[in-house]
Amino acid sequence: MKSKTLATWLAFVGGTFGAHRFYLHGWRDWLGWLLPALTLVGGYGVLRMWSLGQDDAISWVLTPVLGFTFAGCCLTAIVYGLQKPEQWNARFNPAQAADAPAGQTGWATVWAIVLALMVGAAVLMASIAISFQGYFQNQVEAGREISR
Template sequence: MPLPSAPRHKNKTLTTFLATAFGSIGLHRFYLHGGRDRFGWLHILAIPLSLALMAARPDAPKLFTGLPFVLSALIACLEALVLGLTPDDKWDARYNAGSSKRSESHWILALILVLTVGLGAMGVIALLARSFDLLFTGGAFG
């Protein structure tokens, strides 16, 4: 009978990067929780839902038909910030309970978090600007 292996150590910096770069497809959720994570599948479901809306309503503004994917990306930015700003002790208690290795955050995590804040802020500003343009002028500015 094979011995049970120790749980794999979950890297906080890698998780934060995955949430920032590939969070809109839920890659960070699958890294942390495995293939049965419902929220990870919701991130993936946003892509075909947006494509179906675009196919069903080709005349509608792309912002509205692509909104599920846009929201998924913005939620992933928020998740990246929450995961990256979790203290190492809490991170290890939650995700590395059976691991003998301890997490130790470095400067690269801070850099990823700064870039995430910038990307998230640009995304929110762009979403608000385009939404107000569509709602108040009917899309007169693009």
């Protein structure tokens, strides 16, 4: 049986490494393997930004990939946590009754939803800010070059 609470926490805590996908769909899930790749690409952007500064164009393109991946996993945690027990059990526990305990929502699920909403929104806004700052900074520099 696949627990809704565990899947919600896995999506929030280990979602960028595909933990929730591997738990629900198995090791052959291609999206589960794509998530760690996106996380590594975004992590490389963060490392470039730390070493080369915020003026590096590649880092301001790659860094938001990590943030958007994490925010998407937080959204997945919210969707998992808010599913009705009947829907959850029909999709992930089809051999069980519609009101099986694995699909029930408890306080642990509610806390995972709340934390995913708070942290995911903050990370999403930071990712948008970093990408827009880099874009507009390069536009200003290009405008200065043209005006010379």
